[in-house]
Amino acid sequence: MKRSRHLKRKAKRAEPKRVVPEAVDPRSVDDDPVVQGILTAISQKRLKPGAKLGEDKLASAFGTTRIHIRQALSHLASRKVVMQIPNRGAFVYRPSWEEAQDIFAARRIIETAAVAAAIDRLDKAGKAELKAHMELEARHDRNDRWASLSLTAEFHILVAKLAGNQVLLDMSRELMLRTSLAIATFEQPGEPDCSPDAHPDIGALILAKDKAGAIHAMRHHIEEMEKRITPRDDKDEVDELTAIFQEIGARARAGG
Amino acid sequence: MKRSRHLKRKAKRAEPKRVVPEAVDPRSVDDDPVVQGILTAISQKRLKPGAKLGEDKLASAFGTTRIHIRQALSHLASRKVVMQIPNRGAFVYRPSWEEAQDIFAARRIIETAAVAAAIDRLDKAGKAELKAHMELEARHDRNDRWASLSLTAEFHILVAKLAGNQVLLDMSRELMLRTSLAIATFEQPGEPDCSPDAHPDIGALILAKDKAGAIHAMRHHIEEMEKRITPRDDKDEVDELTAIFQEIGARARAGG
DNA sequence: GGGCAGAATACTGTTTACAATACAAGCATT
């Protein structure tokens, strides 16, 4: 008796019922306060590209343990927001010049498509949301640099949201962040990110359902943004010497 | 003397030289064998959506420790290839019906743009590569299901590669994987993923630099792919009973 | 016989400590 029961139990264990989990809110990762904190710090340019993100420091700063920090950094690394180098640590991602150009090209593609989709499915609620944001952006304090940065980014996010495609929205969010890093890496000091004057025009064209015009305006806006960066990255701390060494190192790595 | 030296040393410590790391090959994460293994297993449909990915089992399967497995799973979770549920473990991601539609819509946008860019910058090497792949796809053994799956995916990847935008390529790769999951979740049993007959047409149009035609063909191809899935997900093993249990569980979880 | 509480079990999540690596200062040498 006992033996047969034992066998039966073993057989059941080998093939469990396997209840497939379905309706679970999957935004557990992005709700992580560490991820959120680093993300906002980067998008607000309080963390510059190349800045070291030490695990202990972050752990004490966020009041948590190194494991959570490591998980958050790993997550951000897979989103190309931080760069992890073995045995050296994590740094704020610093895109190459080619990557920066690719990011802008991708934004041209995705955001023009988002504009088109947004116009196609624009309803009353969407119009209201768009108008509300334009109002907000029109009357905000332009001297408050951090608020400006958040607001201008929000406009693009809102357009992607109005397109009604979650996948596209996530991609836009990611590209927005990486744009922020690209601009921080290659910008001429003192220039703003977006030319904010373009947003009201684009918004008006969307509200008017002028698809061709809105697409053109968005593409132009992104092109203007791209024009503000230049390939030279020898800013403040990076002098000629380190640039030479970097090139040598890269060449050695490519050759071996 | 000693004390002044000590102070000096401390001051130096507080602000280190901070050599910013630059040209480092960043594909360290994707080279991880665990990530690679799970990815190929999923793209070859050997792992079905909803399949449990136990840490111990994976660790022994890959001959490594749980730490690496956890890192890999975390990475895959941030790419929406696996779903992590607290205290329950990791499962192969199972997109919702809406998400599946969004994935196809995103692919329409990105891959049509990729086709256009590929035609714009098509050179001799690109033509050769494309021809070689078409040759390969034409003469492959259609009964070898796994090879078929890899080859049809490779075609789309190749087009994205010819577009010459690394960011776009990464996005295409990600969307391809998620398409694989969407099809595995919602396909009618027995149907293939891509209609492989479309690839030679698209390839020929690209080689002929017929941009409008190639874009149209690619869009049509993806639309045909999308038509093959249906919103009902009560397939083989998921019978009415487990569906009921799932609903009950979800409700209990939401209520408590 | 079927449904339900309680215990055993397997699994995930976390903490801890330890090992390995890279970095920076100090020292000797030329």
Add this chain to the structure above:
DNA sequence: AATGCTTGTATTGTAAACAGTATTCTGCCC
């Protein structure tokens, strides 16, 4: 004075043990 080596320190990577949770099995009651 500058370069190369050695030592010490800080930080990252890894392993193992522990705690908490969900799941499964068992015995009981209806």
